[in-house]
Amino acid sequence: MKGKSLVSITDYSKDDILRVLSAAKEFEKNPNQQILQGKVVATLFFEPSTRTRLSFETAANRLGARVIGFSDAATSSTSKGETLKDTIKMVSNYADVIVMRHHIEGAARYASEVTDVPIINAGDGANQHPTQTMLDLFTIQQTQGRLNDINITMVGDLKYGRTVHSLIMAMSHFSPTFNFVAPIELAMPEKYKLFCKENKIPFQDLKELSQDVIGNTDILYMTRVQKERFSDLMEYERVKNVYTLCASMLENTRPNMKVLHPLPRVGEIANDVDDTPQAYYFQQAKNGMYARQAVICDALGLI
Amino acid sequence: MTIDNKELKVAALKEGTVIDHIPSDKLFKVIAILNLKNTHSQITFGYNLDSAKLGKKAIIKISEKFLEQTEVNKVALIAPHAKINIIRDYKVVEKMALNYPQEVVGVVKCLNPKCITNNEPMKTKFRQLHPSAETYVCHYCEKTVDVEDIVVL
Numbered sequence: 001m002k003g004k005s006l007v008s009i010t011d012y013s014k015d016d017i018l019r020v021l022s023a024a025k026e027f028e029k030n031p032n033q034q035i036l037q038g039k040v041v042a043t044l045f046f047e048p049s050t051r052t053r054l055s056f057e058t059a060a061n062r063l064g065a066r067v068i069g070f071s072d073a074a075t076s077s078t079s080k081g082e083t084l085k086d087t088i089k090m091v092s093n094y095a096d097v098i099v100m101r102h103h104i105e106g107a108a109r110y111a112s113e114v115t116d117v118p119i120i121n122a123g124d125g126a127n128q129h130p131t132q133t134m135l136d137l138f139t140i141q142q143t144q145g146r147l148n149d150i151n152i153t154m155v156g157d158l159k160y161g162r163t164v165h166s167l168i169m170a171m172s173h174f175s176p177t178f179n180f181v182a183p184i185e186l187a188m189p190e191k192y193k194l195f196c197k198e199n200k201i202p203f204q205d206l207k208e209l210s211q212d213v214i215g216n217t218d219i220l221y222m223t224r225v226q227k228e229r230f231s232d233l234m235e236y237e238r239v240k241n242v243y244t245l246c247a248s249m250l251e252n253t254r255p256n257m258k259v260l261h262p263l264p265r266v267g268e269i270a271n272d273v274d275d276t277p278q279a280y281y282f283q284q285a286k287n288g289m290y291a292r293q294a295v296i297c298d299a300l301g302l303i
Numbered sequence: 304m305t306i307d308n309k310e311l312k313v314a315a316l317k318e319g320t321v322i323d324h325i326p327s328d329k330l331f332k333v334i335a336i337l338n339l340k341n342t343h344s345q346i347t348f349g350y351n352l353d354s355a356k357l358g359k360k361a362i363i364k365i366s367e368k369f370l371e372q373t374e375v376n377k378v379a380l381i382a383p384h385a386k387i388n389i390i391r392d393y394k395v396v397e398k399m400a401l402n403y404p405q406e407v408v409g410v411v412k413c414l415n416p417k418c419i420t421n422n423e424p425m426k427t428k429f430r431q432l433h434p435s436a437e438t439y440v441c442h443y444c445e446k447t448v449d450v451e452d453i454v455v456l
Contacts, residue, residue, distance in 0.1 A: 008445065083423055083424065084419070084423050085423065085425075103417070104417055104418070104419050104422050104423075105415060105417050105418050105419065105443070105444035105445075105446070106418050106419035106420065106441065106442075106443025106444040106445070107419045107443075109419070109442065109443045110419045110423065110425065110443055124419075124444075125417050125444075126417075127444055127445055128445070191447065
């Protein structure tokens with residue numbers, strides 16, 4: 001099977017998602033396999049992201065691949081004014097698969113058009129970060145035992161948060177129900193609500209994270225409310241506290257309910273939540289490695 | 304339909320394409336989107352002509368050039384109600400319908416300054432959100448733009 005790029009989560013069909021998740025499950029059982037021996041994985045981080053880069057590089061290393069690349073555009077020819085096309089063309093001469101992160105939106109899509117080497121998008125500005133979505137799906141499947149008919153409550157910055165947008169697109173294959181909890185300034189954009197309507201996905205827009213909502217939730221997906229999104233800082237101070245999750249709010253949840261967060265968090269999940277059985281964000285981050293192992297193998301046509 | 308009984312503000316065309324009922328303020332955008340400045344054909348423009356429907360309208364007559372459907376569709380992005388007629392021997396032989404193009408390459412500017420198309424020497428590419436939608440999606444940064452906000456490169 002021919003390998004393929006993963007630029008946006010919508011590049012994956014439902015079958016692609018299920019195939020990659022099933023491979024990720026195998027890697028969870030046995031993360032150290034030599035299936036990428038002799039392969040070279042390039043990690044081009046035009047924008048620094050230590051967390052994502054380490055996750056990809058560990059994923060590649062544990063499968064026996066060699067890793068080349070850079071962790072900051074300042075150390076590449078980009079700083080000399082080289083075009084993205086030329087950088088990608090050059091690296092394509094060396095690598096079997098390219099993992100790239102760029103602050104410019106659409107950079108990964110363009111890269112995938114100038115080379116035959118598969119591109120894995122590790123984040124392009126505020127646009128897409130599909131491996132985050134794959135690890136979110138993996139975590140949902142792992143904690144709920146299924147992907148179908150899950151009630152997902154998304155909290156925080158639903159306007160700019162790319163992880164929640166991609167999660168909606170990916171979950172649309174699995175008949176979910178959504179609760180969107182956000183202040184007006186950061187409410188879910190119409191575009192995604194329209195998408196839900198067109199796909200007959202039930203959702204509700206809420207201003208508050210009530211006990212009632214939490215009690216009917218399977219997955220509580222928290223996101224960071226960023227200060228720089230607000231023109232009115234008093235509004236930020238108010239909103240920040242309204243959407244803080246603490247342990248006392250988790251007393252009457254469903255037994256299967258888990259709290260997820262793409263991390264890093266700043267204050268939207270209180271430290272006392274870490275010790276509750278619902279806290280799952282650190283395991284979620286660990287799942288990133290299995291999901292990325294599966295995505296790399298899929299890009300190379302190995303699964 | 305013949306045009307011989309009307310007082311003509313712009314000379315009649317023997318062979319070619321007439322783009323009529325362009326809102327006056329859209330004339331120069333239509334010229335740009337059809338890349339007419341690089342055409343060798345004779346072209347006559349009418350600008351601020353009286354129009355019962357539009358108030359002021361513009362008209363373009365391109366001699367010896369017959370626009371293709373893909374070119375014509377680009378006009379829809381700027382002047383969706385324009386009328387395009389193919390003229391042979393002073394007679395309208397074909398009226399072309401304007402449909403929004405499914406895809407436009409190298410014509411529309413992406414309004415997102417952080418889009419790769421504004422940061423790399425390359426062509427832009429937009430696709431219609433869905434058939435009949437008046438919204439386009441940038442193929443690269445995936446931001447949408449409504450037809451009325453479109454900026455032509």
